Amino acid sequence: MSHDLSSSVAAWYAIGFLGQLTFGSRFFVQWIASERARRVIIPKMFWYLSFFGGIALFAYAIHRRDPVFAVGQGLGLIVYARNLILGRSSQPAIS
Numbered sequence: 001m002s003h004d005l006s007s008s009v010a011a012w013y014a015i016g017f018l019g020q021l022t023f024g025s026r027f028f029v030q031w032i033a034s035e036r037a038r039r040v041i042i043p044k045m046f047w048y049l050s051f052f053g054g055i056a057l058f059a060y061a062i063h064r065r066d067p068v069f070a071v072g073q074g075l076g077l078i079v080y081a082r083n084l085i086l087g088r089s090s091q092p093a094i095s
Contacts, residue, residue, distance in 0.1 A: 012063050019056025028049050044087050051080040 026049035033043040054077045059070035 012060060013062075015056050016060035019053050019060055021050055021053075023053025023057060026053065044084070047080050047083045047087065051077065051084060054080055 026046045029049060032047045033046075034040050035079055052075050056079060058070060058073040061073055
């Protein structure tokens, strides 16, 4: 049973760190895209990384039973999803 518990803890840490890595990488994607364009832009990949990283972090927050973290990530997911939907209808807004 102890092995199962440690495996579960390790799996949740992996989910949390993977979510943080995914979520954090969005800033590098945005920075590189802006440098290439020589102006500030937010590429569609920024929103995908935000959304999928946010899902992992939201799941981790729920697992940790942290309402502050969960609410913050949950509300962010709405924004990320909406921006992806808006990006489908207006290509020039999100490159």
